[in-house]
Amino acid sequence: MSKYIQLAYTKGELNTQLSELFASMLENKAVDAILAPMTQPKKGVMQTLVTSKDNVKEIDPFAPVMPVNSAKIASSLTTSPSGKKIAMVLRSCEVRALVELVKLKQADLDDVVLIGIDCLGRYENTDFLKFQAKEGTSESFLENAMAGKTEGDGFDVAGACKVCEYPVAPNVDINLCAIGSGSGSLFIEALTEKGEEVLSAAGAKFVNGPSGRQDAVGKIAKERSEARNALFESYRSETGSFDALDDKLAACINCYNCRVACPVCYCKECVFVTDTFRHKGEQFIGWADNKGSLRMPTDTSFYHLTRITHMAAFCVGCGQCTSACPNDIDVMPIFRTSAQKIQDRFEYLAGRSVDEPQPLSVFDSDELMEVTGQVK
Amino acid sequence: MSEFEPKIVSFFCNWCTFTAADLAGTSRLSYPSNIKIIRVMCSGMVDPKYVLKAFLNGADGVLIGGCWPGDCHYINGNLKARRRVALLTEMLSQYGIGPERLWLRWIAASEGTMLKEVAEEMTEKLKELGPSPLNKTKNAVVA
Numbered sequence: 001m002s003k004y005i006q007l008a009y010t011k012g013e014l015n016t017q018l019s020e021l022f023a024s025m026l027e028n029k030a031v032d033a034i035l036a037p038m039t040q041p042k043k044g045v046m047q048t049l050v051t052s053k054d055n056v057k058e059i060d061p062f063a064p065v066m067p068v069n070s071a072k073i074a075s076s077l078t079t080s081p082s083g084k085k086i087a088m089v090l091r092s093c094e095v096r097a098l099v100e101l102v103k104l105k106q107a108d109l110d111d112v113v114l115i116g117i118d119c120l121g122r123y124e125n126t127d128f129l130k131f132q133a134k135e136g137t138s139e140s141f142l143e144n145a146m147a148g149k150t151e152g153d154g155f156d157v158a159g160a161c162k163v164c165e166y167p168v169a170p171n172v173d174i175n176l177c178a179i180g181s182g183s184g185s186l187f188i189e190a191l192t193e194k195g196e197e198v199l200s201a202a203g204a205k206f207v208n209g210p211s212g213r214q215d216a217v218g219k220i221a222k223e224r225s226e227a228r229n230a231l232f233e234s235y236r237s238e239t240g241s242f243d244a245l246d247d248k249l250a251a252c253i254n255c256y257n258c259r260v261a262c263p264v265c266y267c268k269e270c271v272f273v274t275d276t277f278r279h280k281g282e283q284f285i286g287w288a289d290n291k292g293s294l295r296m297p298t299d300t301s302f303y304h305l306t307r308i309t310h311m312a313a314f315c316v317g318c319g320q321c322t323s324a325c326p327n328d329i330d331v332m333p334i335f336r337t338s339a340q341k342i343q344d345r346f347e348y349l350a351g352r353s354v355d356e357p358q359p360l361s362v363f364d365s366d367e368l369m370e371v372t373g374q375v376k
Numbered sequence: 377m378s379e380f381e382p383k384i385v386s387f388f389c390n391w392c393t394f395t396a397a398d399l400a401g402t403s404r405l406s407y408p409s410n411i412k413i414i415r416v417m418c419s420g421m422v423d424p425k426y427v428l429k430a431f432l433n434g435a436d437g438v439l440i441g442g443c444w445p446g447d448c449h450y451i452n453g454n455l456k457a458r459r460r461v462a463l464l465t466e467m468l469s470q471y472g473i474g475p476e477r478l479w480l481r482w483i484a485a486s487e488g489t490m491l492k493e494v495a496e497e498m499t500e501k502l503k504e505l506g507p508s509p510l511n512k513t514k515n516a517v518v519a
Binding site: 236239240241242243244245271301302305306308309312313337338341342345346359360363364365367368371372374376 | 445510
C-alpha cells in the first residue's frame, strides 16, 4: 500500500522544496548519492550525480527535457557497482528501459532507489533552450501541460511523448506525483519498503494521497493511447511495402545515431561497424553491376530492420531515436509499430516487470505451433 | 514469356533437414531446383540477418529446415529458430513479406519424401503468389 507525503509550494518554490527533501536524504544517509536532472551552470538541464547535500540546490526533476535516456547512465553507474546507494530520478521511459537493461544484465538495481516522476512530455534539447529563453520553468510547464497545453512558440513536446501511454513509471520505489495533486502541491508516493525507508529517514510525515489522481492519470493515458493508435494506423497504411520503407529512410546516411541514442540497443559492438559490413571494393562493384546502380551508403534498410530484430522486443517508445536523427527522419514509428506487434506476439511488455523473461531469452517445445503448422 | 520460377533461399540444418535432402537424392526423389540450399549446422544459427539479406537481395521465399522439437542435435536450437521466425514474421508482414514467404519446417533425417513435398508445396505456393515485392523494384539488390 502506497504512502504519501505532501509538498505544498508557493510560486517559484517547487525546486527549492524538492532540493530540501533530497538534501535531507543525503544528510540522513538515506542514500549516498543522487542522480537527478539539474540546472547546469551555463545552460540547459542534465542528469547530474551529486554526493554532497550542498549541491542539490539546482535540482529540477520536472524540467521538460531528456537530453539522453538515462537508462544508459544508470547502466554505467551500476554494471560495475560502486557499493553506494544511489537515488535515481528518472522518467517513465527511462525506468522502463532500465528494467530491460537489468534483464540483459547491463544494469543492477540492488543499490538503487528508483524515483519516478509524472511525465507530461519533454521538449527536444534545442527546443528546451528556447523554452528556457522565454522564461519557461518546470512549474509553468506543469501547470500548462496539466491543462493540456504543451505547445511553445513554434515547438511542442516530442512526438514520442504525445503517444506515450505511460505518464507514470512502473517499478519505482518512490514517485513524484504531479498529476492530480492540485495546484501548488506535489505528492511524493512511497511504493515499496525501500522507498518508504528512504522517505522516513529523510524525516517525512505520511499523509493521505491525492484523491483525484487515479482518474487524472487514467485520462492522460487514455488520450495518449488513442493518439498512439492513430499514429500506428497512419504509419501502417503509409508503409505497406519495402519501397515505402525506403522512402521513409530516403535521407538516412547510416550515421547510426538512432542506435547510439537507443537505451535498449544492447550489443557491446554493433555488427554494422564490424568487418561483416566492411565490404570489399569488388563487392560493391558486383552489386552495382547486378542492377546497374547502387545507393551509397549501402545496407540502409538492412540496418534498420536488423535493429528491429534486436531491440523491438524491448522498445519502450522513448523516441530518442527520432531526436537523435541528424536528418530529421521520424524513425520512432518504424520501431514502435514493429515493437507493438512483436511484444503482443510474445505477450510481453517492455519495462513491465523485472521478473518477466525477455522473449528471445526463453523458449518452449509446446509453443508457437502455428509457425510450422506441423504436428507430429 | 516463361513461367515465373521463384528463388527460395533455404537454410537446412546439417543433422536433419540437410540429411533429408541427401536422402531424397540417394533415393532418386527429385524436388524443384527453386530450392537453393545453404547448409548450416543448426536452424538455431540462422541469424535474422541471413533472412533479411536473402529477401533484400531478391529472394522470393526463405525456407528454414530444422529437426523436430526434441530431436535437435544441440538440444534446443530449433526452438530458438521458431521464436526468431515468429519475430521476423511480425516485422516483415508490415512491409509486404508475409508468412507465406518465410517458412520454418521440421524435417527429420529420415524424411526425404517430406523434403520433396515441402519443396514442391512452397514452390507451388510462391508461383501462385508471384515474385517478391522486392524483386519488382529497381534497387532490390541494394536496399
